[in-house]
Amino acid sequence: MIKLSNRLQQIADLVPKGAKLADIGSDHALLPSYLAERGMIAFAVAGEVNEGPFQAAVKQVREAGLTGRIEVRLGDGLSVLKPEEVDCITIAGMGGALIVSILTAGLDKLAGVRTLVLQPNVGEDTVRRWLLEHGWFLAKEHILEEDGKIYEVLTALRTSEADRANEELYEPRVLRPDLVVDKERLLQMGPYLLDQGSDVFIHKWMLELEKLERICKQLSQSAAEASRAKEDELRRFIRETEEVLSCLSKAKR
Known part of the structure; x- marks a missing residue:
């Protein structure tokens, strides 16, 4: 078999x-x-x-x-x-x-x-x-x-x-009064996966954030205005993702 x-x-x-x-x-x-x-x-x-x-x-x-x-x-x-x-x-x-x-x-x-x-x-x-x-x-x-x-x-x-x-x-999820997961974020992370908040899911996104941090480090070495804008965009995404993961981890505990 x-x-x-x-x-x-x-x-x-x-x-x-x-x-x-x-x-x-x-x-x-x-x-x-x-x-x-x-x-x-x-x-x-x-x-x-x-x-x-x-x-x-x-x-x-x-x-x-x-x-x-x-x-x-x-x-x-x-x-x-x-x-x-x-x-x-x-x-x-x-x-x-x-x-x-x-x-x-x-x-x-x-x-x-x-x-x-x-x-x-x-x-x-x-x-x-x-x-x-x-x-x-x-x-x-x-x-x-x-x-x-x-x-x-x-x-x-x-x-x-x-x-x-x-x-x-894809209705927005309210994780706390000041943190709403919108449709765009649900498309990125997965609505069911985010709701479940499994250890594997959290681990995946921690690895993704590590990759983005490395990209930000590379962008920070460039003086180009486009690089500055991209770094700001990625750092905002990283901060928001960290907040989402923190809420999910607390919910599991």
């Missing part, structure tokens, strides 16, 4: 039972193979743009005896799909900007898709913005740490109530 990493297991757990799945950027097709092996999906398309991973996926599916349940296709993004062929799409292990470009280029292939499970390595806010702008409801967020890396997994649903549900989801 196929065993998945914690990251892929989290994604697998979010795929609806009986789904017609497309796993885009499937690499070795481990995710669809795991789900098909356990009878958790009706069938799957494993899409891969590069020849090497494509051949690895073909081999994996063949050796697992799943050629009747999984089709491995070579192509760019959602171009491997036919309209209304699948009802769930997973895209994992790439940057948020690339995920968004794949979804945008394949908008016509999203007809009939009810669930998106997306795991951007960076640029999670870019994905949240795309979902909001294109009428998808962000239904769940998960965060986990594995092998020294932190991953966020976003689950979005196609629903007629998306606009109303998103409006409620």
Whole structure:
């Protein structure tokens, strides 16, 4: 039986039972193979743009005896799909900007898709913005740490109530009388993740602040007016983020 990493297991757990799945950027097709092996999906398309991973996926599916349940296709993004062929799409292990470009280029292939499970390595806010702008409801967020890396997994649903549900989801949070988390901040940090305030979430943002501090140090060495403005902007963001994290830490105690 196929065993998945914690990251892929989290994604697998979010795929609806009986789904017609497309796993885009499937690499070795481990995710669809795991789900098909356990009878958790009706069938799957494993899409891969590069020849090497494509051949690895073909081999994996063949050796697992799943050629009747999984089709491995070579192509760019959602171009491997036919309209209304699948009802769930997973895209994992790439940057948020690339995920968004794949979804945008394949908008016509999203007809009939009810669930998106997306795991951007960076640029999670870019994905949240795309979902909001294109009428998808962000239904769940998960965060986990594995092998020294932190991953966020976003689950979005196609629903007629998306606009109303998103409006409620991105309502500002009042953490204290003088500290309000607005919609922009929720898009950056994740509404569910901020509400949960887990140790992994706090750790992620502490690491982000360390990176921003290093950038500020570099900017401070420049005399350019644009550098001064950028440093001021980043330092304001750092201060506000530190206040948010402090409130969440106190709430946990």
